[in-house]
Amino acid sequence: MSTTNIITRTWLTCCFALMSLFAIAQPAxxxxxxxxxxLQQNLxxxxxxxxxxxSDFNQVKHMKMLNDKVSSKGKFYxxxxxxxxxxxxxxxxxxxxxxxxxxxxxxxxKTSKINTRNSKAMQSAxxxxxxxxxxxxxxxxxxxxxxxxxxxxxxxxxxxxxxxMKGLFSRIDVYIDKADYSVSKLMLNENGGDYTExxxxxxxxxxxxxxxLFSIR
Amino acid sequence: xxxxxYVSLLLFGTGCGRQAVRHLGTQQPETMAAKALQPKFxxxxxxxxxxxxxxxxxxxxxxxxxxxxxxxxxxxxxFQSEMGNTFFDFGWNVQDxxxxxxxxxxxxxxxxxxxxxxxxxxxLAKNLVQQGAIFxxxxxxxxxxxxxxxxxxxxxxRYYFNKENRLSKIINGDAKRVVxxxxxxTAAILQQLPQQLSIDHKRANFTIYMTQMNQDAD
Numbered sequence: 506m507s508t509t510n511i512i513t514r515t516w517l518t519c520c521f522a523l524m525s526l527f528a529i530a531q532p533a534x535x536x537x538x539x540x541x542x543x544l545q546q547n548l549x550x551x552x553x554x555x556x557x558x559x560s561d562f563n564q565v566k567h568m569k570m571l572n573d574k575v576s577s578k579g580k581f582y583x584x585x586x587x588x589x590x591x592x593x594x595x596x597x598x599x600x601x602x603x604x605x606x607x608x609x610x611x612x613x614x615k616t617s618k619i620n621t622r623n624s625k626a627m628q629s630a631x632x633x634x635x636x637x638x639x640x641x642x643x644x645x646x647x648x649x650x651x652x653x654x655x656x657x658x659x660x661x662x663x664x665x666x667x668x669x670m671k672g673l674f675s676r677i678d679v680y681i682d683k684a685d686y687s688v689s690k691l692m693l694n695e696n697g698g699d700y701t702e703x704x705x706x707x708x709x710x711x712x713x714x715x716x717x718l719f720s721i722r
Numbered sequence: 723x724x725x726x727x728y729v730s731l732l733l734f735g736t737g738c739g740r741q742a743v744r745h746l747g748t749q750q751p752e753t754m755a756a757k758a759l760q761p762k763f764x765x766x767x768x769x770x771x772x773x774x775x776x777x778x779x780x781x782x783x784x785x786x787x788x789x790x791x792x793x794x795x796x797x798x799x800x801f802q803s804e805m806g807n808t809f810f811d812f813g814w815n816v817q818d819x820x821x822x823x824x825x826x827x828x829x830x831x832x833x834x835x836x837x838x839x840x841x842x843x844x845x846l847a848k849n850l851v852q853q854g855a856i857f858x859x860x861x862x863x864x865x866x867x868x869x870x871x872x873x874x875x876x877x878x879x880r881y882y883f884n885k886e887n888r889l890s891k892i893i894n895g896d897a898k899r900v901v902x903x904x905x906x907x908t909a910a911i912l913q914q915l916p917q918q919l920s921i922d923h924k925r926a927n928f929t930i931y932m933t934q935m936n937q938d939a940d
Contacts, residue, residue: 566802596767597935613769614771617782673807695808697808697824
């Protein structure tokens with residue numbers, strides 16, 4: 506092989522390597538949104554018009570090292586401004602209700618109240634869930650946000666900046682439907698490589714939801 | 723005379739609090755291999771709740787316990803929240819060597835890891851001295867093993883069987899007391915994981931309740 510050919514091959518290999526590096530930085534099927542002003546305006550408009558969200562969800566926990574997964578499903582409810590109810594129905598029963606700064610959980614045996622005021626990590630976890638549903642993710646100081654646009658969705662990659670959140674997640678991915686600016690999927694990525702995917706389906710907006718749904722007796 | 727009575731009562735009471743774990747049956751000539759106790763499974767999920775008391779405060783938590791066996795090569799135990807966050811990920815290799823793959827900061831305490839390690843090793847019959855003595859009492863029996871990694875030479879694991887030769891209870895103790903008692907509502911067939919299990923830590927003051935559940939959502 507001549508010297509010229511070797512140099513050309515090396516140069517082309519370097520170019521492709523650099524291009525593929527660039528491609529990896531963006532998720533497959535998505536391109537970077539440099540200016541999120543329009544997206545933020547549309548999100549704000551959509552969330553202002555949303556009082557409640559009701560949906561089913563399917564959850565899959567992917568255990569990367571074990572090449573296995575655990576799946577569950579349930580019902581999800583959101584009511585403005587800061588009330589969330591996550592009800593697991595199968596294969597186990599579990600209920601989590603967030604109402605302001607308080608979180609109440611109920612398993613098969615007991616109901617427990619958690620006051621997030623005593624824990625920064627709990628406060629942040631509570632806050633990010635509410636921000637995802639109410640479209641105020643960009644205002645959350647616990648995360649830096651990168652935004653990408655795909656065919657029918659936006660993707661917001663939230664990387665924790667506080668030590669309490671870094672201990673829980675390496676990144677949270679929020680997928681927003683372009684059609685109605687609602688959350689269609691959440692991916693909670695753990696530091697070891699495992700991740701949990703929550704897909705929201707059968708979404709309905711502005712169904713009347715009783716306040717009693719957001720308290721556990 | 724009165725003083726003698728009081729002292730006797732005091733000594734009696736103290737003696738009752740720390741009763742030695744006695745052999746209640748007669749030893750049999752045959753022994754049992756630890757391997758005969760090891761459950762054979764591919765993957766099992768348990769719904770878990772934990773109740774305990776630390777100082778004066780009660781605590782309660784719940785989660786999903788995932789146990790996976792990779793043939794004879796490795797075993798993994800992962801405990802995670804209902805929302806998927808991993809609390810801890812433990813593993814054992816073919817030589818029963820233990821490794822912590824991951825654990826949340828709040829649970830990363832040597833005493834807690836040691837306690838949980840021992841719980842799972844009792845359940846999975848790992849790190850037991852290879853042959854255990856068998857004792858029979860009426861129609862029931864138990865096999866007693868020394869713990870391979872314990873510095874306390876009196877420490878043991880005792881596996882109780884009912885008349886159908888099904889595993890009904892496991893206890894871990896030493897010369898002075900029962901440390902952990904594992905019991906099940908329905909005795910488990912040998913080499914199968916129990917459907918339900920309650921693990922009572924007498925010294926550490928917490929109890930784990932485990933019930934097998936379906937692998938996936940309906």
